[in-house]
Amino acid sequence: MNKAKALLLIADGVGDRPIKALGGKTPLEAAVKPNLDKLASESECGIMDPIAAGIRAGSDTSHLALLGYDPYKYYTGRGPFEAAGIGMDVRKGDIAFRCNFSTVDENMVITDRRAGRITSGTDQLAAAVNGMKIDGVEVIFKESVAHRGALILRAAGLSAAITDTDPHHEGFGVLTSEAIDPADAASAKTAKAINEFVHQSYKILKNHPVNKDRIAQGLNPANIILPRGGGIGPNIESFESEHGLKAACVAETGLINGVARYVGMDITVVPGATGGLDSNLMNMAKAIIEQLQTHDFILCNVKGADLGGHDNNPQAKIDTIMKLDEMVGYLMANVPAKTYIALTADHSTPCELLDHSGDPVPIVIWGDDVRVDKCERFDERSVTAGGLGRIRGIDVVNILTQLMNTQEKFGA
Amino acid sequence: MNKAKALLLIADGVGDRPIKALGGKTPLEAAVKPNLDKLASESECGIMDPIAAGIRAGSDTSHLALLGYDPYKYYTGRGPFEAAGIGMDVRKGDIAFRCNFSTVDENMVITDRRAGRITSGTDQLAAAVNGMKIDGVEVIFKESVAHRGALILRAAGLSAAITDTDPHHEGFGVLTSEAIDPADAASAKTAKAINEFVHQSYKILKNHPVNKDRIAQGLNPANIILPRGGGIGPNIESFESEHGLKAACVAETGLINGVARYVGMDITVVPGATGGLDSNLMNMAKAIIEQLQTHDFILCNVKGADLGGHDNNPQAKIDTIMKLDEMVGYLMANVPAKTYIALTADHSTPCELLDHSGDPVPIVIWGDDVRVDKCERFDERSVTAGGLGRIRGIDVVNILTQLMNTQEKFGA
Known part of the structure; x- marks a missing residue:
């Protein structure tokens, strides 16, 4: 039968x-x-x-x-589902974010949230930040279409209960992520890792050849990555x-x-x-x-x-x-x-x-x-x-x- | 009106x-x-x-x-409902089991899980085990139809989170019930009582006149009781x-x-x-x-x-x-x-x-x-x-x- x-x-x-x-x-x-x-x-x-x-x-x-x-x-939020949607392996307890490649000036003020709607080279930029470790937290980053990407933070004891670094408007400075409950160690650890990731992304990307080319062509460089909408990988x-x-x-x-x-x-x-x-x-x-x-x-x-x-x-x-x-x-x-x-x-x-x-x-x-x-x-x-x-x-x-x-x- | x-x-x-x-x-x-x-x-x-x-x-x-x-x-499981179904008074906190009268050899290996599908005398066998006390746990047992019966363990602080003694297949030895969480005292107490009940049932039933008759007639004796599917009496x-x-x-x-x-x-x-x-x-x-x-x-x-x-x-x-x-x-x-x-x-x-x-x-x-x-x-x-x-x-x-x-x- x-x-x-x-x-x-x-x-x-x-x-x-x-x-x-x-x-x-x-x-x-x-x-x-x-x-x-x-x-x-x-x-x-x-x-x-x-x-x-x-x-x-x-x-x-x-x-x-x-x-x-x-x-x-x-x-558990857009982050984990967007990350899975571009083929990333989101595991239980991972904290995943949607990200934009953006443009900041030397004072870390956002001049273009979409980095001139960049269409190519983000794979090279992604490779430059992917795989780093921040205080024992594993960083996994992958580009998506145009100026978009997704970030996973992987370690024991993380939490998505943190504020965004992305001010969601141009002309504002990059924000410092904070634990929503300052007494929660997991949130504090995650906020610290996210702040360090954003800082590192600027340090790594600002002089990246892809961005040097863009500047030479009069395009806004994709010189920072701003994560938002973090969520925890569900126990499914x-x-x-x-x-x-x-x-x-x-x-x-x-x-x-x-x-x-x-x-x-x-x-x-x-x-x-x-x-x-x-x-x-x-x-x-x-x-x-x-x-x-x-x-x-x-x-x-x-x-x-x-x-x-x-x-x-x-x-x-x-x-x-x-x-x-x-x-x-x-x-x-x-x-x-x-x-x-x-x-x-x-x-x-x-x-x-x-x-x-x-x-x-x-x-x-x-x-x-x-x-x-x-x-x-x-x-x-x-x-x-x-x-x-x-x-x-x-x-x-x-x-x-x-x-x-x-x-x-x-x-x- | x-x-x-x-x-x-x-x-x-x-x-x-x-x-x-x-x-x-x-x-x-x-x-x-x-x-x-x-x-x-x-x-x-x-x-x-x-x-x-x-x-x-x-x-x-x-x-x-x-x-x-x-x-x-x-x-809360088959046990309590089967017991209530044959007229037993299942109380909140009781642990109730479905049971089989089975046949074991002298090495406690199961030779017939249904004791020759026994049809009579189980009331006498039930009476022989009903009412015992094991370390302060009250034992209530009643026969049902054919080789079936139901068991209630009654005491404060029992739990149904234990493994079965019934291996569910013939040719296997009777299992020792264990607490699913070894650190849980209520489960450990219940598992100990169930193991002792099974052991006692064999001791009491193996030489019971009903079984001597069965052996004389070439029938498999109902010389052990194997409980399974335990559940706790709900707070209803x-x-x-x-x-x-x-x-x-x-x-x-x-x-x-x-x-x-x-x-x-x-x-x-x-x-x-x-x-x-x-x-x-x-x-x-x-x-x-x-x-x-x-x-x-x-x-x-x-x-x-x-x-x-x-x-x-x-x-x-x-x-x-x-x-x-x-x-x-x-x-x-x-x-x-x-x-x-x-x-x-x-x-x-x-x-x-x-x-x-x-x-x-x-x-x-x-x-x-x-x-x-x-x-x-x-x-x-x-x-x-x-x-x-x-x-x-x-x-x-x-x-x-x-x-x-x-x-x-x-x-x-």
Whole structure:
């Protein structure tokens, strides 16, 4: 007998509100999407609050919930998730920060928080500061896109309860990080290390060849690194040890791969999966089918619809939905026997809001023996009549594992 | 004015999934059940997750939740609930275990974990070990069916954080129980008492007349008792002190009576209530009407449908549903004025799964002034359109007590 498998397919930000230009329809209601509607008509349907009713979820917090991890417990700040998102190995107890390469003058006053929006050479600058030790604290630094990077401080007895060195405005001097509770030794130790790191970054970077070149070209040098948003690496069990399921992630963005890496999922690199509107979703579909040969659980995130929302571009959203429709048609025809598919979103990104909202999102669950209901369309309003009613993101993995029959019974 | 009363009627395991042999219907959808449908059409309807969405509930954990007790707080393991289920008085702080009568050879190696599946004489063997004292720890032992029994250790300062003596496999020696945390005095004291109990059970039982007879007949002697699955008696308030309602239980199985006894309900013995498919449900209905004269709240559990699920016997499930239909017709006609009836299940037991699933179950609430909705049938899918939406088991008593108007207002 085949082992049951599951695919959790997230159409990032696909939920929306009625749009005047679409005659009061949402993009999901306006799009022609025969396969998504077929999926819904063969599914148990409902609406889902990624975190809780009315809560505006980020993609990171929502994906944590959708993978069964309470984000109020496990989301310890942007720092650790940004670091994981660019492939850094964030461990329990690490303190991780988002960072900017910035420009300071000789008085340590910030003249450009983004160092002329530097686009190249940050890998060399990162290499110059990475690996140092400060009073026994290990420093791990990696560049990200443009002027961004991430920093990990690793040692026993650190704490994220410290103030930022980044004043968040130009024309101000670099701040001295302090322990929020001066009596807390872990915070004091971390603040001291961060202050020393910032000081050292200036000392090392100000005369770095990359910056000498920039100055020669009339560009602002990336002569200091300013960390902010520190958070502690959470004590998190892997998805496999929680559920006994070997899991892989097929996603386009560092943020989602970062969450997946956090919970020990295998990461898949898909050619042409750009995270943009031009992304090759059929290549992602093929990667899913391939990963289902060796994994029990696949998380897939398709980014495009969210971009349409952030740009108030309903047509871009509709276009992504139609590409997703082709992808889902292929998946329904090609997943192994006994595979369950849950199709949903991580949050709504209403076009007219240009950002994530707290509106619930549609969810459909498809596969053997589900209690198929009367819903025939995959959109925000059609699924409200479905058998699932209104559930939460954190319920989704439990609903899938009970269908897969891999969940332990609680009690006798 | 009559005082309001309530009946919480649980059709054990009645929820199911679409079954091919029934044309894609569930047993509830396939059964002819005019009274259940009449009840639903006069009720507020919905679906319910006994514990939480997708969680596979046991009958014990589910009934705790349905009686308003969070099972994650009050379910301390199989031991205490099995002991209560066979009528033992489990008190706060007791450590209770499930036990097997087993057979060991003279080297204390287990040759038969079930002592030849002994069917008689265990009452005498139990009496021989019951009541001993070990270093001030009171030992209470009672036989259950076949080779099973339950043990309570009673003393101040005990703990269930110990390892088992039962190796769970034949051909292995009896293990020495140890404190999981060696520095914990309560665990160490309990482990010492359990080791001594096991040793004493062998000393007392090996030459017991029941075993001499068994050996003479070529049967494996029940010459040792092996406890496992220890749990501490929870600190639980009675249902009456929580809600001010005098409560009785009309049930067929020790497990349900055990949960009811735990929360201080009166237990009712009903002639012909066998817990099997042949059970006399009309006698249970009459017992409910009788208990409603002297009690405010009745919990009733009808077991039959669950057996049909565990045996993949949809027809047995349908037969039980039709007997339940007759029972509910009688109840609707005979309950005192101002009685609310909540009809639901403790979990789904889909026939094709042969075990409990995490699918939600239908629930209908009937009585004066409820917001009757448009649902006209009592089954898994019809009620999803109902006014209750999707609720949890732990909500049910609160919904009933607010209808009964016996619940204190929270705030001003």
